[in-house]
Amino acid sequence: MGIDPGLTRCGVGAVEGAIGRPLTLLGADAVRTSPDDDLPQRLVAIERGIDAWLDLHRPDAVAVERVFAQHNLSTVMGTAQASGIALVCAARRGLPVALHTPSEAKAAITGSGRADKAQVGHMVARILRLDSPPKPADAADAVALAVCHIWRGGAQARVAQAQQDFARKVELARQARGR
Amino acid sequence: MGIDPGLTRCGVGAVEGAIGRPLTLLGADAVRTSPDDDLPQRLVAIERGIDAWLDLHRPDAVAVERVFAQHNLSTVMGTAQASGIALVCAARRGLPVALHTPSEAKAAITGSGRADKAQVGHMVARILRLDSPPKPADAADAVALAVCHIWRGGAQARVAQAQQDFARKVELARQARGR
Numbered sequence: 617m618g619i620d621p622g623l624t625r626c627g628v629g630a631v632e633g634a635i636g637r638p639l640t641l642l643g644a645d646a647v648r649t650s651p652d653d654d655l656p657q658r659l660v661a662i663e664r665g666i667d668a669w670l671d672l673h674r675p676d677a678v679a680v681e682r683v684f685a686q687h688n689l690s691t692v693m694g695t696a697q698a699s700g701i702a703l704v705c706a707a708r709r710g711l712p713v714a715l716h717t718p719s720e721a722k723a724a725i726t727g728s729g730r731a732d733k734a735q736v737g738h739m740v741a742r743i744l745r746l747d748s749p750p751k752p753a754d755a756a757d758a759v760a761l762a763v764c765h766i767w768r769g770g771a772q773a774r775v776a777q778a779q780q781d782f783a784r785k786v787e788l789a790r791q792a793r794g795r
Numbered sequence: 796m797g798i799d800p801g802l803t804r805c806g807v808g809a810v811e812g813a814i815g816r817p818l819t820l821l822g823a824d825a826v827r828t829s830p831d832d833d834l835p836q837r838l839v840a841i842e843r844g845i846d847a848w849l850d851l852h853r854p855d856a857v858a859v860e861r862v863f864a865q866h867n868l869s870t871v872m873g874t875a876q877a878s879g880i881a882l883v884c885a886a887r888r889g890l891p892v893a894l895h896t897p898s899e900a901k902a903a904i905t906g907s908g909r910a911d912k913a914q915v916g917h918m919v920a921r922i923l924r925l926d927s928p929p930k931p932a933d934a935a936d937a938v939a940l941a942v943c944h945i946w947r948g949g950a951q952a953r954v955a956q957a958q959q960d961f962a963r964k965v966e967l968a969r970q971a972r973g974r
Binding site: 660 | 803830831833834835836838839842862863870871872875876877878879880882883885886887892894959962963966967969970
């Protein structure tokens with residue numbers, strides 16, 4: 617299952633299959649919350665929505681889009697908070713959780729890490745033999761993450777380990793400098 | 796109860812009292828996670844730690860430090876994710892949750908929004924009649940948030956409403972522009 621975290625629309629997509637075999641879309645949608653509600657309530661709604669998807673599809677693994685602080689400062693905090701919820705929802709069930717960058721997902725699906733939303737949607741539809749891309753775009757992105765995760769397989773596990781090792785070094789260096 | 800979100804040290808502090816009456820410290824500490832663990836596991840550990848504090852102290856309200864994207868880019872994503880967990884832990888119990896900026900907490904405690912950690916710790920100890928500030932500094936910050944929340948009382952509720960209205964306008968404007 618792939619999760620594209622967001623506060624207003626959190627994309628979720630479940631894909632069945634394995635490397636070298638046809639993949640099947642089990643479902644894709646967005647968990648939506650209203651800007652009219654306050655932040656804690658919106659995060660609780662996202663938690664409930666993701667939990668409902670995990671209950672329904674019982675995935676073997678969950679791939680969550682890695683959020684960066686660099687882009688789109690106005691929404692990045694909400695996106696980061698939603699991604700924290702997604703990671704906890706998966707991890708507290710004991711599911712393996714992988715983080716993929718948007719470029720990794722795009723490159724896996726389209727061959728280019730710089731593909732636009734239309735290209736990603738087009739390739740997601742083609743790979744999964746759909747008449748049209750899942751909607752909204754956040755749902756298509758979540759499906760792309762799920763496909764990326766299946767295809768990257770073992771390579772991803774090694775990349776994740778390297779990223780984790782790097783993050784650990786950064787954190788240890790930060791601690792050594794004082795908070 | 797105040798929560799100063801962080802991935803390595805998440806400050807928690809419980810304070811009893813009301814405006815115009817002496818305040819009492821019920822407890823303060825930091826929920827710690829190891830940079831050796833992977834991110835999803837660390838977030839689950841933070842969730843468990845916060846839930847344990849909420850179970851123990853059964854607070855009437857929870858004040859969480861508002862995280863900004865602007866400062867300390869290297870750790871801000873982890874801090875934002877931890878803050879999302881803190882908000883969900885409180886909100887899914889139906890507790891009122893308030894967000895205070897670091898400056899609001901410092902100003903409430905010391906009279907200056909630019910006070911340093913030592914000043915905050917000193918004033919926290921003085922207000923709560925402690926021999927020394929709670930340690931680590933994250934615990935003292937969490938206690939400062941709790942005191943700030945009690946003292947700001949109704950004023951805070953109005954400020955939060957205004958902030959929420961503003962955030963809503965920003966989000967609606969963003970949606971109108973397309974994602």
